[in-house]
Amino acid sequence: xxPVTASYTLxxxxxxxxxxxxxxxxxxxxxxHPPVNAMSAHVRxxxxxxxxxxxxxxxxxxxxxxxxGGRFVAGADIREFGKPPVAPTLPDVVEALxxxxxxxxxxxxxxxxxxxxxxxLACDWRIATAGSVLGFPEVKLGLIPGAGGTQRLPxxxxxxxxxxxxxxxxxxxxxxxxxxxxxxxxLQGSTVDACILQLQKRRGMKRPVSSxxxxxxxxxxxxxxxxxxxxxxxxxxAARTAVDVVASAMHLGFDEGLAAERSAFAKLRGGEEAAAxxxxxxxEREAPRVAGLDASPLPVGxxxxxxxxxxxxxxxxxxxxxxxxxxxxxxxTEALEKGISRIDEILSRAVKxxxxxAETAESQRKQLIPTTSMTMLGDVDxxxxxxxxxLEVKLDLFxxxxxxxxxxxxxxxxxxxxxxxxxxxxxxxPGRVLGLHFFSPAHVMRLLEIARGRxxxxxxxxxGLALARKLGKLPVVAGVCDGFIGNRIFSAYRRQCEIMxxxxxxxxxxxxALETFGFAxxxxxxxxxxxxxxxxxxxxxxxxxxxxxxRYVPIADMLCEQGRFGQKTSMGWYRYSGTxxxxxxxxxxxxxxxxxxxxxxxxxxxxxxxxxxRRVLAAMVNEAVLVIEERIAQRASDIDVVLVHxxxxxxxxxxxxxxxxxxxxxxLNQALDAVEASTGFGFRRAQTIPQVLAEVAS
Ligand code: 3H9
Numbered sequence: 001x002x003p004v005t006a007s008y009t010l011x012x013x014x015x016x017x018x019x020x021x022x023x024x025x026x027x028x029x030x031x032x033h034p035p036v037n038a039m040s041a042h043v044r045x046x047x048x049x050x051x052x053x054x055x056x057x058x059x060x061x062x063x064x065x066x067x068x069g070g071r072f073v074a075g076a077d078i079r080e081f082g083k084p085p086v087a088p089t090l091p092d093v094v095e096a097l098x099x100x101x102x103x104x105x106x107x108x109x110x111x112x113x114x115x116x117x118x119x120x121l122a123c124d125w126r127i128a129t130a131g132s133v134l135g136f137p138e139v140k141l142g143l144i145p146g147a148g149g150t151q152r153l154p155x156x157x158x159x160x161x162x163x164x165x166x167x168x169x170x171x172x173x174x175x176x177x178x179x180x181x182x183x184x185x186x187l188q189g190s191t192v193d194a195c196i197l198q199l200q201k202r203r204g205m206k207r208p209v210s211s212x213x214x215x216x217x218x219x220x221x222x223x224x225x226x227x228x229x230x231x232x233x234x235x236x237x238a239a240r241t242a243v244d245v246v247a248s249a250m251h252l253g254f255d256e257g258l259a260a261e262r263s264a265f266a267k268l269r270g271g272e273e274a275a276a277x278x279x280x281x282x283x284e285r286e287a288p289r290v291a292g293l294d295a296s297p298l299p300v301g302x303x304x305x306x307x308x309x310x311x312x313x314x315x316x317x318x319x320x321x322x323x324x325x326x327x328x329x330x331x332x333t334e335a336l337e338k339g340i341s342r343i344d345e346i347l348s349r350a351v352k353x354x355x356x357x358a359e360t361a362e363s364q365r366k367q368l369i370p371t372t373s374m375t376m377l378g379d380v381d382x383x384x385x386x387x388x389x390x391l392e393v394k395l396d397l398f399x400x401x402x403x404x405x406x407x408x409x410x411x412x413x414x415x416x417x418x419x420x421x422x423x424x425x426x427x428x429x430p431g432r433v434l435g436l437h438f439f440s441p442a443h444v445m446r447l448l449e450i451a452r453g454r455x456x457x458x459x460x461x462x463x464g465l466a467l468a469r470k471l472g473k474l475p476v477v478a479g480v481c482d483g484f485i486g487n488r489i490f491s492a493y494r495r496q497c498e499i500m501x502x503x504x505x506x507x508x509x510x511x512x513a514l515e516t517f518g519f520a521x522x523x524x525x526x527x528x529x530x531x532x533x534x535x536x537x538x539x540x541x542x543x544x545x546x547x548x549x550x551r552y553v554p555i556a557d558m559l560c561e562q563g564r565f566g567q568k569t570s571m572g573w574y575r576y577s578g579t580x581x582x583x584x585x586x587x588x589x590x591x592x593x594x595x596x597x598x599x600x601x602x603x604x605x606x607x608x609x610x611x612x613x614r615r616v617l618a619a620m621v622n623e624a625v626l627v628i629e630e631r632i633a634q635r636a637s638d639i640d641v642v643l644v645h646x647x648x649x650x651x652x653x654x655x656x657x658x659x660x661x662x663x664x665x666x667x668l669n670q671a672l673d674a675v676e677a678s679t680g681f682g683f684r685r686a687q688t689i690p691q692v693l694a695e696v697a698s
Contacts, residue, residue: 075114276654308339314442518650
């Protein structure tokens with residue numbers, strides 16, 4: 001097919017982001033707005049102009065809409081959501097496509113997301129390359145589709161399926177998109193040529209989605225609705241709105257449905273949830289950036305993992321999933337075998353759930369080189385140590401690694417608390433040492449805290465960041481302190497919770513208050529899940545260095561002394577019964593808590609959910625600002641990213657600092673006074689809270 005037979009002149013002083021060209025009697029509109037072809041105001045204007053020009057041209061028989069740079073359109077421009085809308089709006093453009101008298105084929109390559117998929121749905125044909133992905137991720141931004149998606153999708157794929165897709169924001173791949181009828185054809189070769197072929201084949205034929213009948217399946221709809229509503233983490237305000245608006249498509253006409261969508265979209269767009277999620281969207285993309293970092297990462301092809309326990313095995317899986325060869329080292333054959341079976345178990349679960357094919361799992365398994373010999377680490381490019389969380393063990397290991405591993409390789413420790421500088425000092429080249437703090441399960445959790453020691457070289461840090469990218473992780477760089485960013489703030493949070501236990505609250509009251517706030521799990525339920533014994537041994541190790549003037553709450557120790565280590569012993573802060581291991585408040589725990597209060601001479605009082613939430617959050621905010629003041633975190637938004645992605649902080653609240661930036665300063669101060677008074681000796685109050693919160697709010 002011959003290219004360009006006619007060209008157009010579009011009048012616009014803005015940079016050209018939409019290109020209109022001709023190929024025989026077909027007009028081709030290409031969106032060219034790197035990096036993701038987001039539909040910013042000038043793109044919308046130019047797209048509308050191009051469409052009008054092509055429609056007005058009598059020699060044009062059909063139109064192809066496509067994107068350049070390997071992407072279709074990633075959606076509306078999220079940066080515009082905090083500002084007043086600018087015409088033409090995305091709904092204006094989508095409706096113009098839908099009303100166009102000429103047939104339009106969407107040539108989808110890469111992502112067709114949100115408003116991008118809405119553009120495609122307003123076309124008559126959708127043809128996509130095999131690697132494309134489609135979806136409505138709006139709920140992840142506290143929104144619903146706002147340019148017809150809630151009304152067109154159900155007409156194409158059914159109401160129940162639309163509820164599931166829109167309310168969860170799930171992105172789908174081509175086989176599923178084809179199966180449910182979201183796309184008409186998977187193309188081989190050029191997107192534009194395939195679209196032209198389709199338009200020529202169907203000469204003049206229009207097929208607007210808006211005029212398709214809605215197939216109603218009440219039982220399916222009820223089931224889809226129930227599935228969304230029963231999951232507290234999924235059933236955000238946006239998701240609940242999505243369910244209602246999509247379901248309304250069944251009994252409203254298309255135009256009425258659009259009006260309902262528009263008004264629901266506008267309400268969500270102005271709300272707190274959307275503001276928080278938008279903030280997080282940009283915070284996550286900012287997090288990997290390190291000011292002044294000017295070094296290229298070292299190439300990593302083969303990695304080593306020392307320690308095949310839960311963390312080591314998870315890290316090894318994350319690495320083989322990303323295509324690395326991994327030397328996995330354990331001290332004994334028995335421990336190594338346990339690690340291998342853990343890895344096999346993870347890989348076979350991935351196959352069973354359809355996340356990986358049997359062939360992929362098998363070839364990944366071949367990338368694993370298990371051994372009990374440290375000398376096998378001689379030629380790896382990077383080692384991640386995931387041995388016991390005891391400084392002496394790590395010092396000894398790093399001394400040996402320093403001798404065995406090639407001098408160019410990076411040495412990382414997965415410690416969550418220990419001093420990276422001390423560990424680095426055990427080597428002859430501390431510049432190549434850094435912390436890579438994975439979260440459990442390491443092959444699932446996206447967050448990766450990268451701890452930069454005093455001597456860590458830019459090259460080692462750049463290598464850690466590049467590795468994170470390859471693993472699909474979300475890296476946040478932290479300085480060295482006890483617990484880095486996340487565990488340090490989480491300790492302050494837990495400490496305030498334990499203090500409130502002594503004052504009069506019960507574990508179930510604190511957990512409930514925080515789960516109502518939106519935490520995935522309250523702190524005591526989390527502790528039971530993780531196991532109380534690990535932190536107990538840490539506390540015992542640190543006991544001699546503790547200042548006796550500090551307020552120390554001994555209740556967790558009292559539980560451990562009774563063998564209550566959490567879910568694994570069927571009792572901890574709660575007792576667990578039945579096959580489902582449902583948590584239940586335990587009178588034995590209550591008696592221990594009351595005993596602890598009495599020993600400190602405290603007259604217990606009831607503490608309501610509001611006070612619990614405010615004090616816990618104030619404690620987190622204070623510690624977070626200390627972390628910034630000490631330059632442990634580069635920026636406030638990094639802290640919010642860590643707490644949301646690693647500690648169950650509700651994304652819809654944006655993180656502790658974003659939350660605090662929306663609170664009344666006097667009430668935050670009052671809560672901080674309560675935290676300070678209750679903590680007593682050793683409490684440090686951050687000095688720059690107003691400034692940090694003002695920066696977050698800006
Ligand atoms: C919507 O469409 C609402 C409509 O229904 C109705 C409207 C009325 N806007 O993620 P990356 C930037 S809501 C503005 O690192 P990747 C991003 O900030 C929208 N900017 O790349 C970054 O900038 P920087 C529904 C955007 O390859 C750069 O692009 N759509 C947008 O790893 C690269 O991003 C979505 O929710 C945007 N829409 O991933 C999709 N998207 O370099 C949101 C990205 O300055 N986007 N940027 O930091 C994504 O999920 C991913 O960006 C994507 C690419 C998968 C597309």
